[in-house]
Amino acid sequence: MQALSQESAVREISDGSIISPKGYKSAGVHAGLRYSKKDVGAIISTVPANSAAVYTTSLFQAAPLKVTQESLAAGGVLQAVIVNSACANACTGQQGYKDALEMRKLAAGKFGLEECSVAVASTGVIGEYLQMEKIHAGIAALEPKNGAESAEDFQTAILTTDTVMKSCAYEADIDGVPIRMGGAAKGSGMIHPNMATMLGFVTTDACISQSVLQKALKEVTNSTFNQITVDGDTSTNDMVLVMANGLAGNQPLSPEHPEWDVFLGLLGSCCENLAKQIAKDGEGATKLIEAEVAGAVSDQEGAAAAKQIVGSNLVKTAVYGADANWGRIIGALGQSNISLDPENVDIWIGPICMLKNSEPQAFSEEEANAYLQKENIKISVDLHNGKGRGKAWGCDLSYDYVKINASYRT
């Protein structure tokens, strides 16, 4: 929460993207992994960028994540990220690992970089092998540029069941110079990140060391990407990667820097923005649900309770049906494994109080139904139990979620 306290210093750049900060280019092409959409993309930094990443906690980490970890372990500096959609290259054994290494090698050759300067990411079906001849041709065809079109090319190349591209960019002044930060993400199903999420790419021209960047990313991820859920399922391929190439010309950033909170605000704004875009574009979703829990014993418990609410199938279907069934919020809170006094809980749906000190309140069903027809639904809870608070984001559960997932592979 504190990360966003300096939010006022942070300005959103309209139509901004991962190439808004200085020194970044991107590209995306159709390599034939998907029927007709773009499916191979890359982000390039013209100079070496200190980079940090967080990865899925799934016990089955996909091969490309292992290769990316090896690249970062070599020195924490990247200049390129190569990504494909359609195939996750997860649970593909030794062959999958070799394919991910080969993908890195092809990208390094194409862009004239050392292999350890390249990160690899894949997203799509689990358990199928990469079609390497198509990957080969796709990488050969990439022509990274710095223009609105090349940003869109990358943003579309990383999508799977997503219905919209996800990008954003922010700017703030640090040491009197403008620092920019841009982001792109994909994610629509198998969304219940833990310590990392989906594919998220953040670029910045800030000057910051790799180790400080890694710490900042972990902190911000916990209150942003890790607080969204679409279906409670954690992917094998989740990763958020940040590159910082230092071209903005600020003094090196660290928690001791007087404007450290501005930097956290930039990173937080970027990650929260992308996280909400992912939640809102959840498979079959028609609405974004934000839950905010106040009065918790700690921020951690507030965040856990909020995530339990947006993760409940019963809350999600009630929101889909615009039914103010607050008993389901109680159901979710009751199993959230946090400290609460069952006799002293308040619940609001939007501006309408449903429960006050655990006593049901009379409310207008018509008014509640009208509120629940909106696109952005807010659920607020006060536990009157402390000063902790947390937010989480999810989406409603619709017929289309079932439709999309009953035949994802076919």
Added chain:
Amino acid sequence: MQALSQESAVREISDGSIISPKGYKSAGVHAGLRYSKKDVGAIISTVPANSAAVYTTSLFQAAPLKVTQESLAAGGVLQAVIVNSACANACTGQQGYKDALEMRKLAAGKFGLEECSVAVASTGVIGEYLQMEKIHAGIAALEPKNGAESAEDFQTAILTTDTVMKSCAYEADIDGVPIRMGGAAKGSGMIHPNMATMLGFVTTDACISQSVLQKALKEVTNSTFNQITVDGDTSTNDMVLVMANGLAGNQPLSPEHPEWDVFLGLLGSCCENLAKQIAKDGEGATKLIEAEVAGAVSDQEGAAAAKQIVGSNLVKTAVYGADANWGRIIGALGQSNISLDPENVDIWIGPICMLKNSEPQAFSEEEANAYLQKENIKISVDLHNGKGRGKAWGCDLSYDYVKINASYRT
């Protein structure tokens, strides 16, 4: 698992119910809480029955559960259970607690019992008050009997969104005398029990002390009711209650009794049978999914992994769509928080091997699709990591789940 090793000694009684054991009667009437269906029911033991119960771990325990706990605390002996559907009497504050006490008092008066001999259970919408004048009239109209019709009256009176009644009965010989055990349950949504589940009622004519019965119930519940999930949501009203009136004439049962395992087999068969009936009748369900995980470090981890699989929305929608998308089973296992070697896992869907030592196997999509059209789907996993194993039961996620839950209250 061991509980079921003596299963061969246990015989199922076809068309059996909670009144199959000696000395039980039941009833159910339409009191007007529901539009036209029966909504108030009772089970009566003609003699005092040592009784045990397990309750929801939800932090918001409903008022009737508190009253039942008070009854059992008075001596562990019950002679009647009074149940209503349509209204859960949960999150109803002081008024709800008074109403549950009043419901117990009315039943005690009707059946000529002390109040502490009566257990109370409610199921339905959270956050609405009981219509006490209807409860009053309903209890007054109850005429418990020992006949097939009166068993059905009770079984229907406890249902909400359930589409079928849930009952069973088993018999086994202990000390050379036949011991019978019967069960009734309800539950279709908000099903993700923890330490107890839904409403489950088990009657037996076995002779067994209250404290031993309580321990046996806890043990059996963990591997049966607690291993089902419909939607990942834990109810405020879950309860399983067992009454043992001793009329069978066996020696008092305890773990030292040579036929203790036969008794556990009876209780286990009864609870597993009801649990599977609940999972199969999950809201909108078209199929029962059973997951069995072998080769786990412990039975506990095997059970946890199995429950994670049947709880995954993505697995559930794939089964609904008859899509052999085993990557989603990997997704669920990967976040199940157990010890496993990601390089050495086997997965079968029915008889078809999908993954062997973590290498994808070629399989016939046609054959897999044909298997997944069946009503009972088995998913098997071998972790090659130990001797632990566990089972769990769930159902597929269909359009009808969304339909039912988008407008439950209206």
